[in-house]
Amino acid sequence: MRPRASAREAEPAPPCTLVIFGVTGDLTRRLLMPALYNLSRWGLLQEGFSIIGVGRSAMTPDSLRAEFDTAIRGFVADRGGDLASQGVDEAAWRRVVGRLDYVQGDIGEAATFTEIGRRLDAGEVGANALFYLAVAAQLFGPIVRRIGEAGLAREQDGAFRRVIIEKPFGQDLASARSLNRDVLSVLREEQVFRIDHFLGKETVQNIMAFRFGNGFFEPMWNRDRIDHVQITVAETVGVERRGTFYDATGAMRDMVPNHLFQLFTLIAMEPPVSFGADAIRDRKEEVLAAVRPLDGEVAIRDAVRAQYTAGTVEGRAVRDYRAEPDVDPRSTTETFVAMKLAIDNWRWGGVPFYLRTGKSMRRRDTEIAIQFRQAPLALFREAGVDVQVPNWLVLQIQPDEGISLQFGAKVPGPRVKLDQVTMGFKYRDHFQVDPSTGYETLIYDAMIGDATLFQRADNIEGGWQVVQPVLDAWAALAAPMARYAAGSAGPREADA
Numbered sequence: 001m002r003p004r005a006s007a008r009e010a011e012p013a014p015p016c017t018l019v020i021f022g023v024t025g026d027l028t029r030r031l032l033m034p035a036l037y038n039l040s041r042w043g044l045l046q047e048g049f050s051i052i053g054v055g056r057s058a059m060t061p062d063s064l065r066a067e068f069d070t071a072i073r074g075f076v077a078d079r080g081g082d083l084a085s086q087g088v089d090e091a092a093w094r095r096v097v098g099r100l101d102y103v104q105g106d107i108g109e110a111a112t113f114t115e116i117g118r119r120l121d122a123g124e125v126g127a128n129a130l131f132y133l134a135v136a137a138q139l140f141g142p143i144v145r146r147i148g149e150a151g152l153a154r155e156q157d158g159a160f161r162r163v164i165i166e167k168p169f170g171q172d173l174a175s176a177r178s179l180n181r182d183v184l185s186v187l188r189e190e191q192v193f194r195i196d197h198f199l200g201k202e203t204v205q206n207i208m209a210f211r212f213g214n215g216f217f218e219p220m221w222n223r224d225r226i227d228h229v230q231i232t233v234a235e236t237v238g239v240e241r242r243g244t245f246y247d248a249t250g251a252m253r254d255m256v257p258n259h260l261f262q263l264f265t266l267i268a269m270e271p272p273v274s275f276g277a278d279a280i281r282d283r284k285e286e287v288l289a290a291v292r293p294l295d296g297e298v299a300i301r302d303a304v305r306a307q308y309t310a311g312t313v314e315g316r317a318v319r320d321y322r323a324e325p326d327v328d329p330r331s332t333t334e335t336f337v338a339m340k341l342a343i344d345n346w347r348w349g350g351v352p353f354y355l356r357t358g359k360s361m362r363r364r365d366t367e368i369a370i371q372f373r374q375a376p377l378a379l380f381r382e383a384g385v386d387v388q389v390p391n392w393l394v395l396q397i398q399p400d401e402g403i404s405l406q407f408g409a410k411v412p413g414p415r416v417k418l419d420q421v422t423m424g425f426k427y428r429d430h431f432q433v434d435p436s437t438g439y440e441t442l443i444y445d446a447m448i449g450d451a452t453l454f455q456r457a458d459n460i461e462g463g464w465q466v467v468q469p470v471l472d473a474w475a476a477l478a479a480p481m482a483r484y485a486a487g488s489a490g491p492r493e494a495d496a
């Protein structure tokens with residue numbers, strides 16, 4: 001197996017203090033701590049790295065460390081394989097939690113931020129600070145404002161001050177704009193790192209490498225050769241314990257303007273002039289700006305929403321969405337959405353893009369399937385072959401990561417008969433992929449100031465701009481809510 005070259009070849013991030021708001025939350029324990037541990041194992045965290053956790057509970061650095069200790073042991077054991085058998089690399093783990101501090105305080109109070117500032121000034125690592133907002137979305141604006149008021153966003157003597165903001169970034173176009181305004185009244189755009197964790201996935205990053213690092217598909221990457229594109233993010237999980245959040249959000253807001261549009265823009269964007277953050281983000285923004293607006297009746301025709309009913313997913317009984325904990329029994333929140341988008345530009349004129357995502361579906365599957373135009377079949381007609389074998393390029397994002405091509409091949413025998421065959425590449429056959437959370441690259445990139453994998457203000461608003469008319473039409477025109485049984489492939493209406 002080949003080594004995990006990319007991480008080993010990278011330079012360690014500059015020393016900094018990571019200030020985590022929401023340090024006692026699920027995200028910190030499940031994803032951030034394991035990601036920091038991996039960065040440390042790969043030699044990418046400097047000795048001077050430190051953490052200041054911020055929370056309301058009465059905790060001490062020691063009790064927090066004990067919680068994280070348990071979490072990291074669980075992470076290592078769960079991943080199995082070499083990682084589990086080697087156990088926790090104690091030296092690497094010490095570099096993560098060796099300098100752990102805790103500020104107990106209410107984020108609504110200025111005193112909390114004064115105290116954070118005092119601890120930052122007292123630290124030995126210089127004044128580089130990365131604030132991570134791992135909190136409920138309604139707190140993003142207020143925390144950034146307090147950071148500004150306490151003077152913590154000021155970059156002095158070459159030190160950086162940066163803020164990582166989790167999703168959801170806004171609930172609709174208006175709230176996203178207003179949050180951007182608030183954030184940018186305190187910070188420069190270069191100080192803001194808006195997370196979309198799909199961009200932390202290697203296979204998502206590979207879309208660009210595949211398209212622009214290889215010459216053979218680019219000449220075919222347009223309306224002359226491509227018939228249509230299907231982007232699917234099917235999940236087997238339901239709403240789990242997130243009923244309150246999910247019922248107020250729904251599949252469209254939760255998945256489409258962010259995760260699905262990352263896949264969509266990476267496939268549809270023009271080649272950037274460089275791999276620089278702004279060059280790439282400019283090209284993505286142009287795709288969203290060229291999407292034909294889905295207004296009124298068009299939205300009702302070209303966007304389908306649905307809710308799951310009781311069923312069985314992977315052998316487990318799933319109740320009706322409306323019977324899930326913390327979900328309104330008369331809820332009209334969609335757990336599935338499918339939509340057809342058109343991009344009005346020269347590359348894609350006339351090529352439909354079908355996007356769909358849903359919860360409690362038959363199997364977990366995130367993939368991009370590109371169907372190429374049919375070959376002229378005259379050659380085979382004489383031989384009595386009229387079966388059309390579509391040519392597909394499939395980028396399998398997760399699970400079972402890989403890329404495959406499907407095409408027709410002659411079935412051996414005296415008759416000319418075509419059958420569909422697959423030529424495939426699987427990541428696991430070629431690369432040794434360390435068990436990771438997907439947050440490693442994102443945290444590291446924020447530390448080195450590379451915003452390529454983060455959303456710029458206009459990317460966020462561009463995404464909302466596309467889905468807002470659909471949300472409005474659904475609300476105003478009482479669009480039908482289709483149903484699909486949990487464990488099925490989604491509603492019939494979506495196929496139509």
Ligand code: BG6
Nearest residue numbers: 167197235237254255259366398
């Ligand atoms: C999150 C959504 O952003 O992404 C979840 O809020 C969803 O509802 C998740 O399940 C999917 O991410 P992943 O990495 O599990 O595919």
